[in-house]
Amino acid sequence: MSLEPLFVWLGQTPPGVFLAKSTAAFAATETLHLISLAVLAGTVLIVDLASLRVVFRQAAPAEVARSLNPVLLSALGAIVVSGVLLVAAGPLKYYTNAIFPVKLAALAAAIAVQVGVYWALGRDRQALAKSLAAASLALWFSVIVLGRWLGLI
């Protein structure tokens, strides 16, 4: 099954057509993507480093993670929505990009591992939380690097 029709359809939606035409709106969408990236990265850093007992050592990691959960989810929502809009502005460029599916796979893995960090913290499985937090940091780092490089090939 080819996903090409899905990408073509995305490009024909009103936001896709609009963003393909407007440089200012496209740059604004990129800006939203980058601001969400900063907030998401900062939150993930704190949650993971707290789980690894590197920062916030006087607080319970589960407490830190729970308190930051709304920020993490808001930033993730904004980054996914702005990301889909950026793809809609030039979908075939992404459909044929060799790095794009790798980035999406790394993103899916990063989200799954982050859910795992929360799961482990919630059940007080501290050793597991530490391993998953380290994996989460590596995965989110890859997502950012891949995201920068897919625009260059």
Next chain:
Amino acid sequence: MPMSILSNAIHALYESPLPTALRESEYAFPVIQTIHVLGVAAMAGTIALVDLNVLGVVLRRQRPARTVADVLPITWIGFALAILSGTALFAAQSEKIWGNTFLQLKFVLLLIAGLNVIVFHTTTRKTIEGWSETVAPPISARASAAASLLLWALVIAAGRYIAYY
């Protein structure tokens, strides 16, 4: 003429060996751009969390004084990465982009955001230790935090628009 001194300096910077090598390298430029994104994310992300903590949005059981102390090393590492990579990216393209409106806007916004940081660390942070967990931070601190969120968002926006105008 101060303007020609500036343009001569920019020209000398642009033609100097390191910026020239960077401009002509196939990989160095995107690698430094990637470092810039990572540095900005670490810096702006942790600053945003401190601001949201001062505003009482997140980490309500954690006092802002502790949050600042905890995240500051990450903020500094992000700042160092962002400023070094940003200087390199600017130097490599300086002659082409120093007249760019959004670049100039970004410099002004960075200056204001930097002053806001200095105000925060010289005045607010001195009183921060006395803030209790039940009473909200003073209005001046909350105003500074809100200004910080807005300013860093605008810095990121101006940075992104440089490429298009």
